[in-house]
Amino acid sequence: MSSDDDFYNSYGDFRGWNEQDYKTRIFTVAYQGYSHPILKSDAMKDKNGNFLRVSHDIETDEVKKIGTWNKKESERFLELYGPNSNNNYRFNLWLVNKFGKEKAEKYRRTFPKKE
Numbered sequence: 001m002s003s004d005d006d007f008y009n010s011y012g013d014f015r016g017w018n019e020q021d022y023k024t025r026i027f028t029v030a031y032q033g034y035s036h037p038i039l040k041s042d043a044m045k046d047k048n049g050n051f052l053r054v055s056h057d058i059e060t061d062e063v064k065k066i067g068t069w070n071k072k073e074s075e076r077f078l079e080l081y082g083p084n085s086n087n088n089y090r091f092n093l094w095l096v097n098k099f100g101k102e103k104a105e106k107y108r109r110t111f112p113k114k115e
Helices: 072-080 087-099 101-110
Strands: 017-021 024-028 054-056 063-066
Touching: 063 072, 072 087, 087 101
Parallel strands: none
Antiparallel strands: 017 024, 024 054, 054 063
C-alpha cells in the first residue's frame, strides 16, 4: 500500500494521485462532488488519519478500494463508482455536474465508450 507521501509532488504540493505502474493509478477520494480532490482538505481520511485511496486500472476503468473502509466510506465509494466499480460511472456524473446533461450527452456521443 502506498503512503500518504506518494500524493505530493517533489515540491511538497498535494496532487491527490500517483502512478503505481504503467496501467494503474492510485487516487484519493473526495468528500463531496465527482472530481478527484484538488486540496488535501477535500480528501477523505480513514480511521487512522490516512487518505482513503482507490486503485484505477487505466485499461479496464475498473476501480478497487485499497485498505479498510467503513460503511459510510463504502457508501461514498458506491456513490462515486456505481455498482460495477467503474471510473466511467464517476466521470459521467462529473461531466453532467460540471457541464450539464445536454453537453454531457453530446460529449458521450462524440467520444463513444471503449469496448
